[in-house]
Amino acid sequence: MKVYLWVAVVFLFSCSGGSGDSQPKVTLDTTPPQLILNGEDIVSIQQGETFNDAGVTANDDVDGDLTSAVLVEGEVDANVLGKYVLTYKVSDAAGNIATALTRTVIVVNDSLFLQVSIDTHGATIVDEPKILASMQMMSANETIYDGNIGIEIRGSSSQSFDKKSYGFETWDSDGEDMNFALANFPEEEDWIFYGPFSDKSLMRNVLIYQLSNEMGRYATRTEFSEVTINGEYRGVYVLMEKMKRDKNRVDVSKLKDDDITGGYIIKIDKTTGEAVGTDFSFSSLYDGFGESGGTQKIKFLYEYPDAEDLSDQQKAYIQGYYHGFEQALKSNQFTDATNGYQKYIDVPSFIDFFILNELSHNVDGFRISTFMHKDKGEKLKMGPIWDFNLAFGNADYCRGETTDDWAYKFNEYCPNDLSRVPFWWARLLEDPAFVTALQARWTELRGNVLSEAKVQSKIAAHSANLIYSNAVQRNFETFDVLGSYLWPNFFVGNTYEEEVDYLDDWVLQRMQWMDTAIANL
Structure with a gap:
């Protein structure tokens, strides 16, 4: 209902014999129009589908139907997954502004994956x-x-x-x-x-x-x-x-009797059953702290070829190669470029492996699901990486959640754990040449692949695709675990968005800590 104000307009004038007393009445419009949303306030459409906006209806007590005067802010790109917000605004001839309304349009793709x-x-x-x-x-x-x-x-x-x-x-x-x-x-x-x-x-x-x-x-x-x-x-x-030897996967040569130098795929992993025996694995010369007399020596498992397909000569060769590397690393001349550890390993691969496990603070890193490979006539390389589901702050034990600790120091945090990190990494960081190469590589990667913008954009893109494909909704309707602790969660989010935000924030803090930590090695 309109409110009418009576305004007295006083005309003062002088004339012979009297004064005037007329008071004209003026009506002021102070009531804004009303907007009514047509249809739902949240609309979901399939990617590529034409979006037909149901719009709004606008009415004003004085000006009547103002629907044609409504302004719509925002737009919907039906070809791009995401959430779009349309805002509807209108004002009347007197300048009264209606309370704006919004419609959220979500572009999804149920068959994206x-x-x-x-x-x-x-x-x-x-x-x-x-x-x-x-x-x-x-x-x-x-x-x-x-x-x-x-x-x-x-x-x-x-x-x-x-x-x-x-x-x-x-x-x-x-x-x-x-x-x-x-x-x-x-x-x-x-x-x-x-x-x-x-x-x-x-x-x-x-x-x-x-x-x-x-x-x-x-x-x-x-x-x-x-x-x-x-x-x-x-x-x-x-x-x-699956991790296996293949020209498009782990590209090492097929091991033959006439050249026993490669290829091999070896892993450090949990040892159960037959894998404990010498027929299926061999031991490091040292425990995780670099002690030759220690009882918990690192076990190396044959991944390729299968243990039963390896000859005694081939086993002797690869065992001797590892032991030679470890002895060189423990020696007083370990930094010597010719006769030290560099004689045995591909240093750039070790550096990249270190960066990936430290970036994610993988609580299993360096000690479980840790693969290495050696091709014919070449040095030992680390990788490929494998199994990071407990990384990026997703473990509540042995400092797995922290952003400001070194993952390679796991043995210090959990000295009684049966699966230990080889002493290699601490020793390598005692070599100024290794540290300098690590610092240079980190700086290079931070300028491109590992820049905050690129890493966080990947997280944002994956989460958007998972959400706007409705896959997240279907997954957590099937497995109602949001808001519940699942071993070994450190953080428990009540929504999927909270889980993604935690990951995103954790990665940012980790990269910033590593900037300083690597520079100060």
Whole structure:
């Protein structure tokens, strides 16, 4: 209802015989128009779909229908995933401004990620042996694989999770291994569906593997996927390449009897069962503190070739090579470029491996899932990196959550842990030449691959894609774990956005600490 004010306008005048007393009445409009939103205030559309704005209706007590005068601020790009806000404003002829209204438009893509459907034909997936199953994989609504696979549960402690990870092979109609280029990856037969569970950002492994590849160090290629097994949705997964010798994976030569210098893939990992025996592994000359008399010496496991495929001569060679490296590293002449440790190792690969594990403060770093490889006639190289789901502040033990400690000093934080970091890293940092090379490499990377803007943009892009594909919603409806502690979470966010914000803030603080820490080595 309009409010009318009576305003007295007094005319003062002088004339012979009297004065005037007329008082004209003026009406002032002080009531703003009203905006009414047509349709919902939050609208979701598929990427590429035409957005038709339902708009608003505007009415004014004096001016009547002002809908045609409404101004809309903001715009929607239906081809780009994201959240867009439209703001509606209008004013009347008297200058009264209506209370603005907003509409949020979310552009999503339900088929953004690989859509995978697996049918086990009534069989149960177990931890060995692989069982026959059928798999259909779709990308952008097009079928890119429709055939047999052999599938099994994989992992160690992760097998206790409600959300399992799987190893699988692409098989032909006869159940034989068959190379196939899944998701435009180089063709191979061995693959992994990794199911992020305790990592509620869903992206820690994907992030570090991408950074490694951009640094020029091969790490498994990744592709976000959504997996359904026997008609039951099982959440967000990551399609990954299995670690193995291959020209497009770990590119080392096939080991032959006539040249025993390579290639080998060796790993430091948890030792259980047969892996403890000398037929399947060999020991360091030293424990994690560099003591030759220590009882907890580092174990090196044969990854490629399989232990049973190695001859005694080949085992003797690679064991001797490692022992020679360690002895050179422990010697008083360890910094000598000719006869010291540099005779045995590819220093740049060690530096990049160090940077990636320290950047993420990987609580398992250097001591579990730690791979190395040696090609024919070449030096020992570190990598590829593997398994960072407990990195980036996602562990509540042994200082795994901190941004201002060195990960390689794990033995000091948890001296009773059975899986120890080799003494190598502390000793390497005693060499001024190694430190200088590390500082130069860190400075170089901070100017490009590891700049704050580039790393944080990756986090933002992954989270946006996961959110605006509705994959996050489907995943956490299936596994209602947001706001709940899952071993070994340090931070527990109530929403997915809180989990991503924690990761983003943690990375920023870590990089800034490393700037100072590396400069002061």
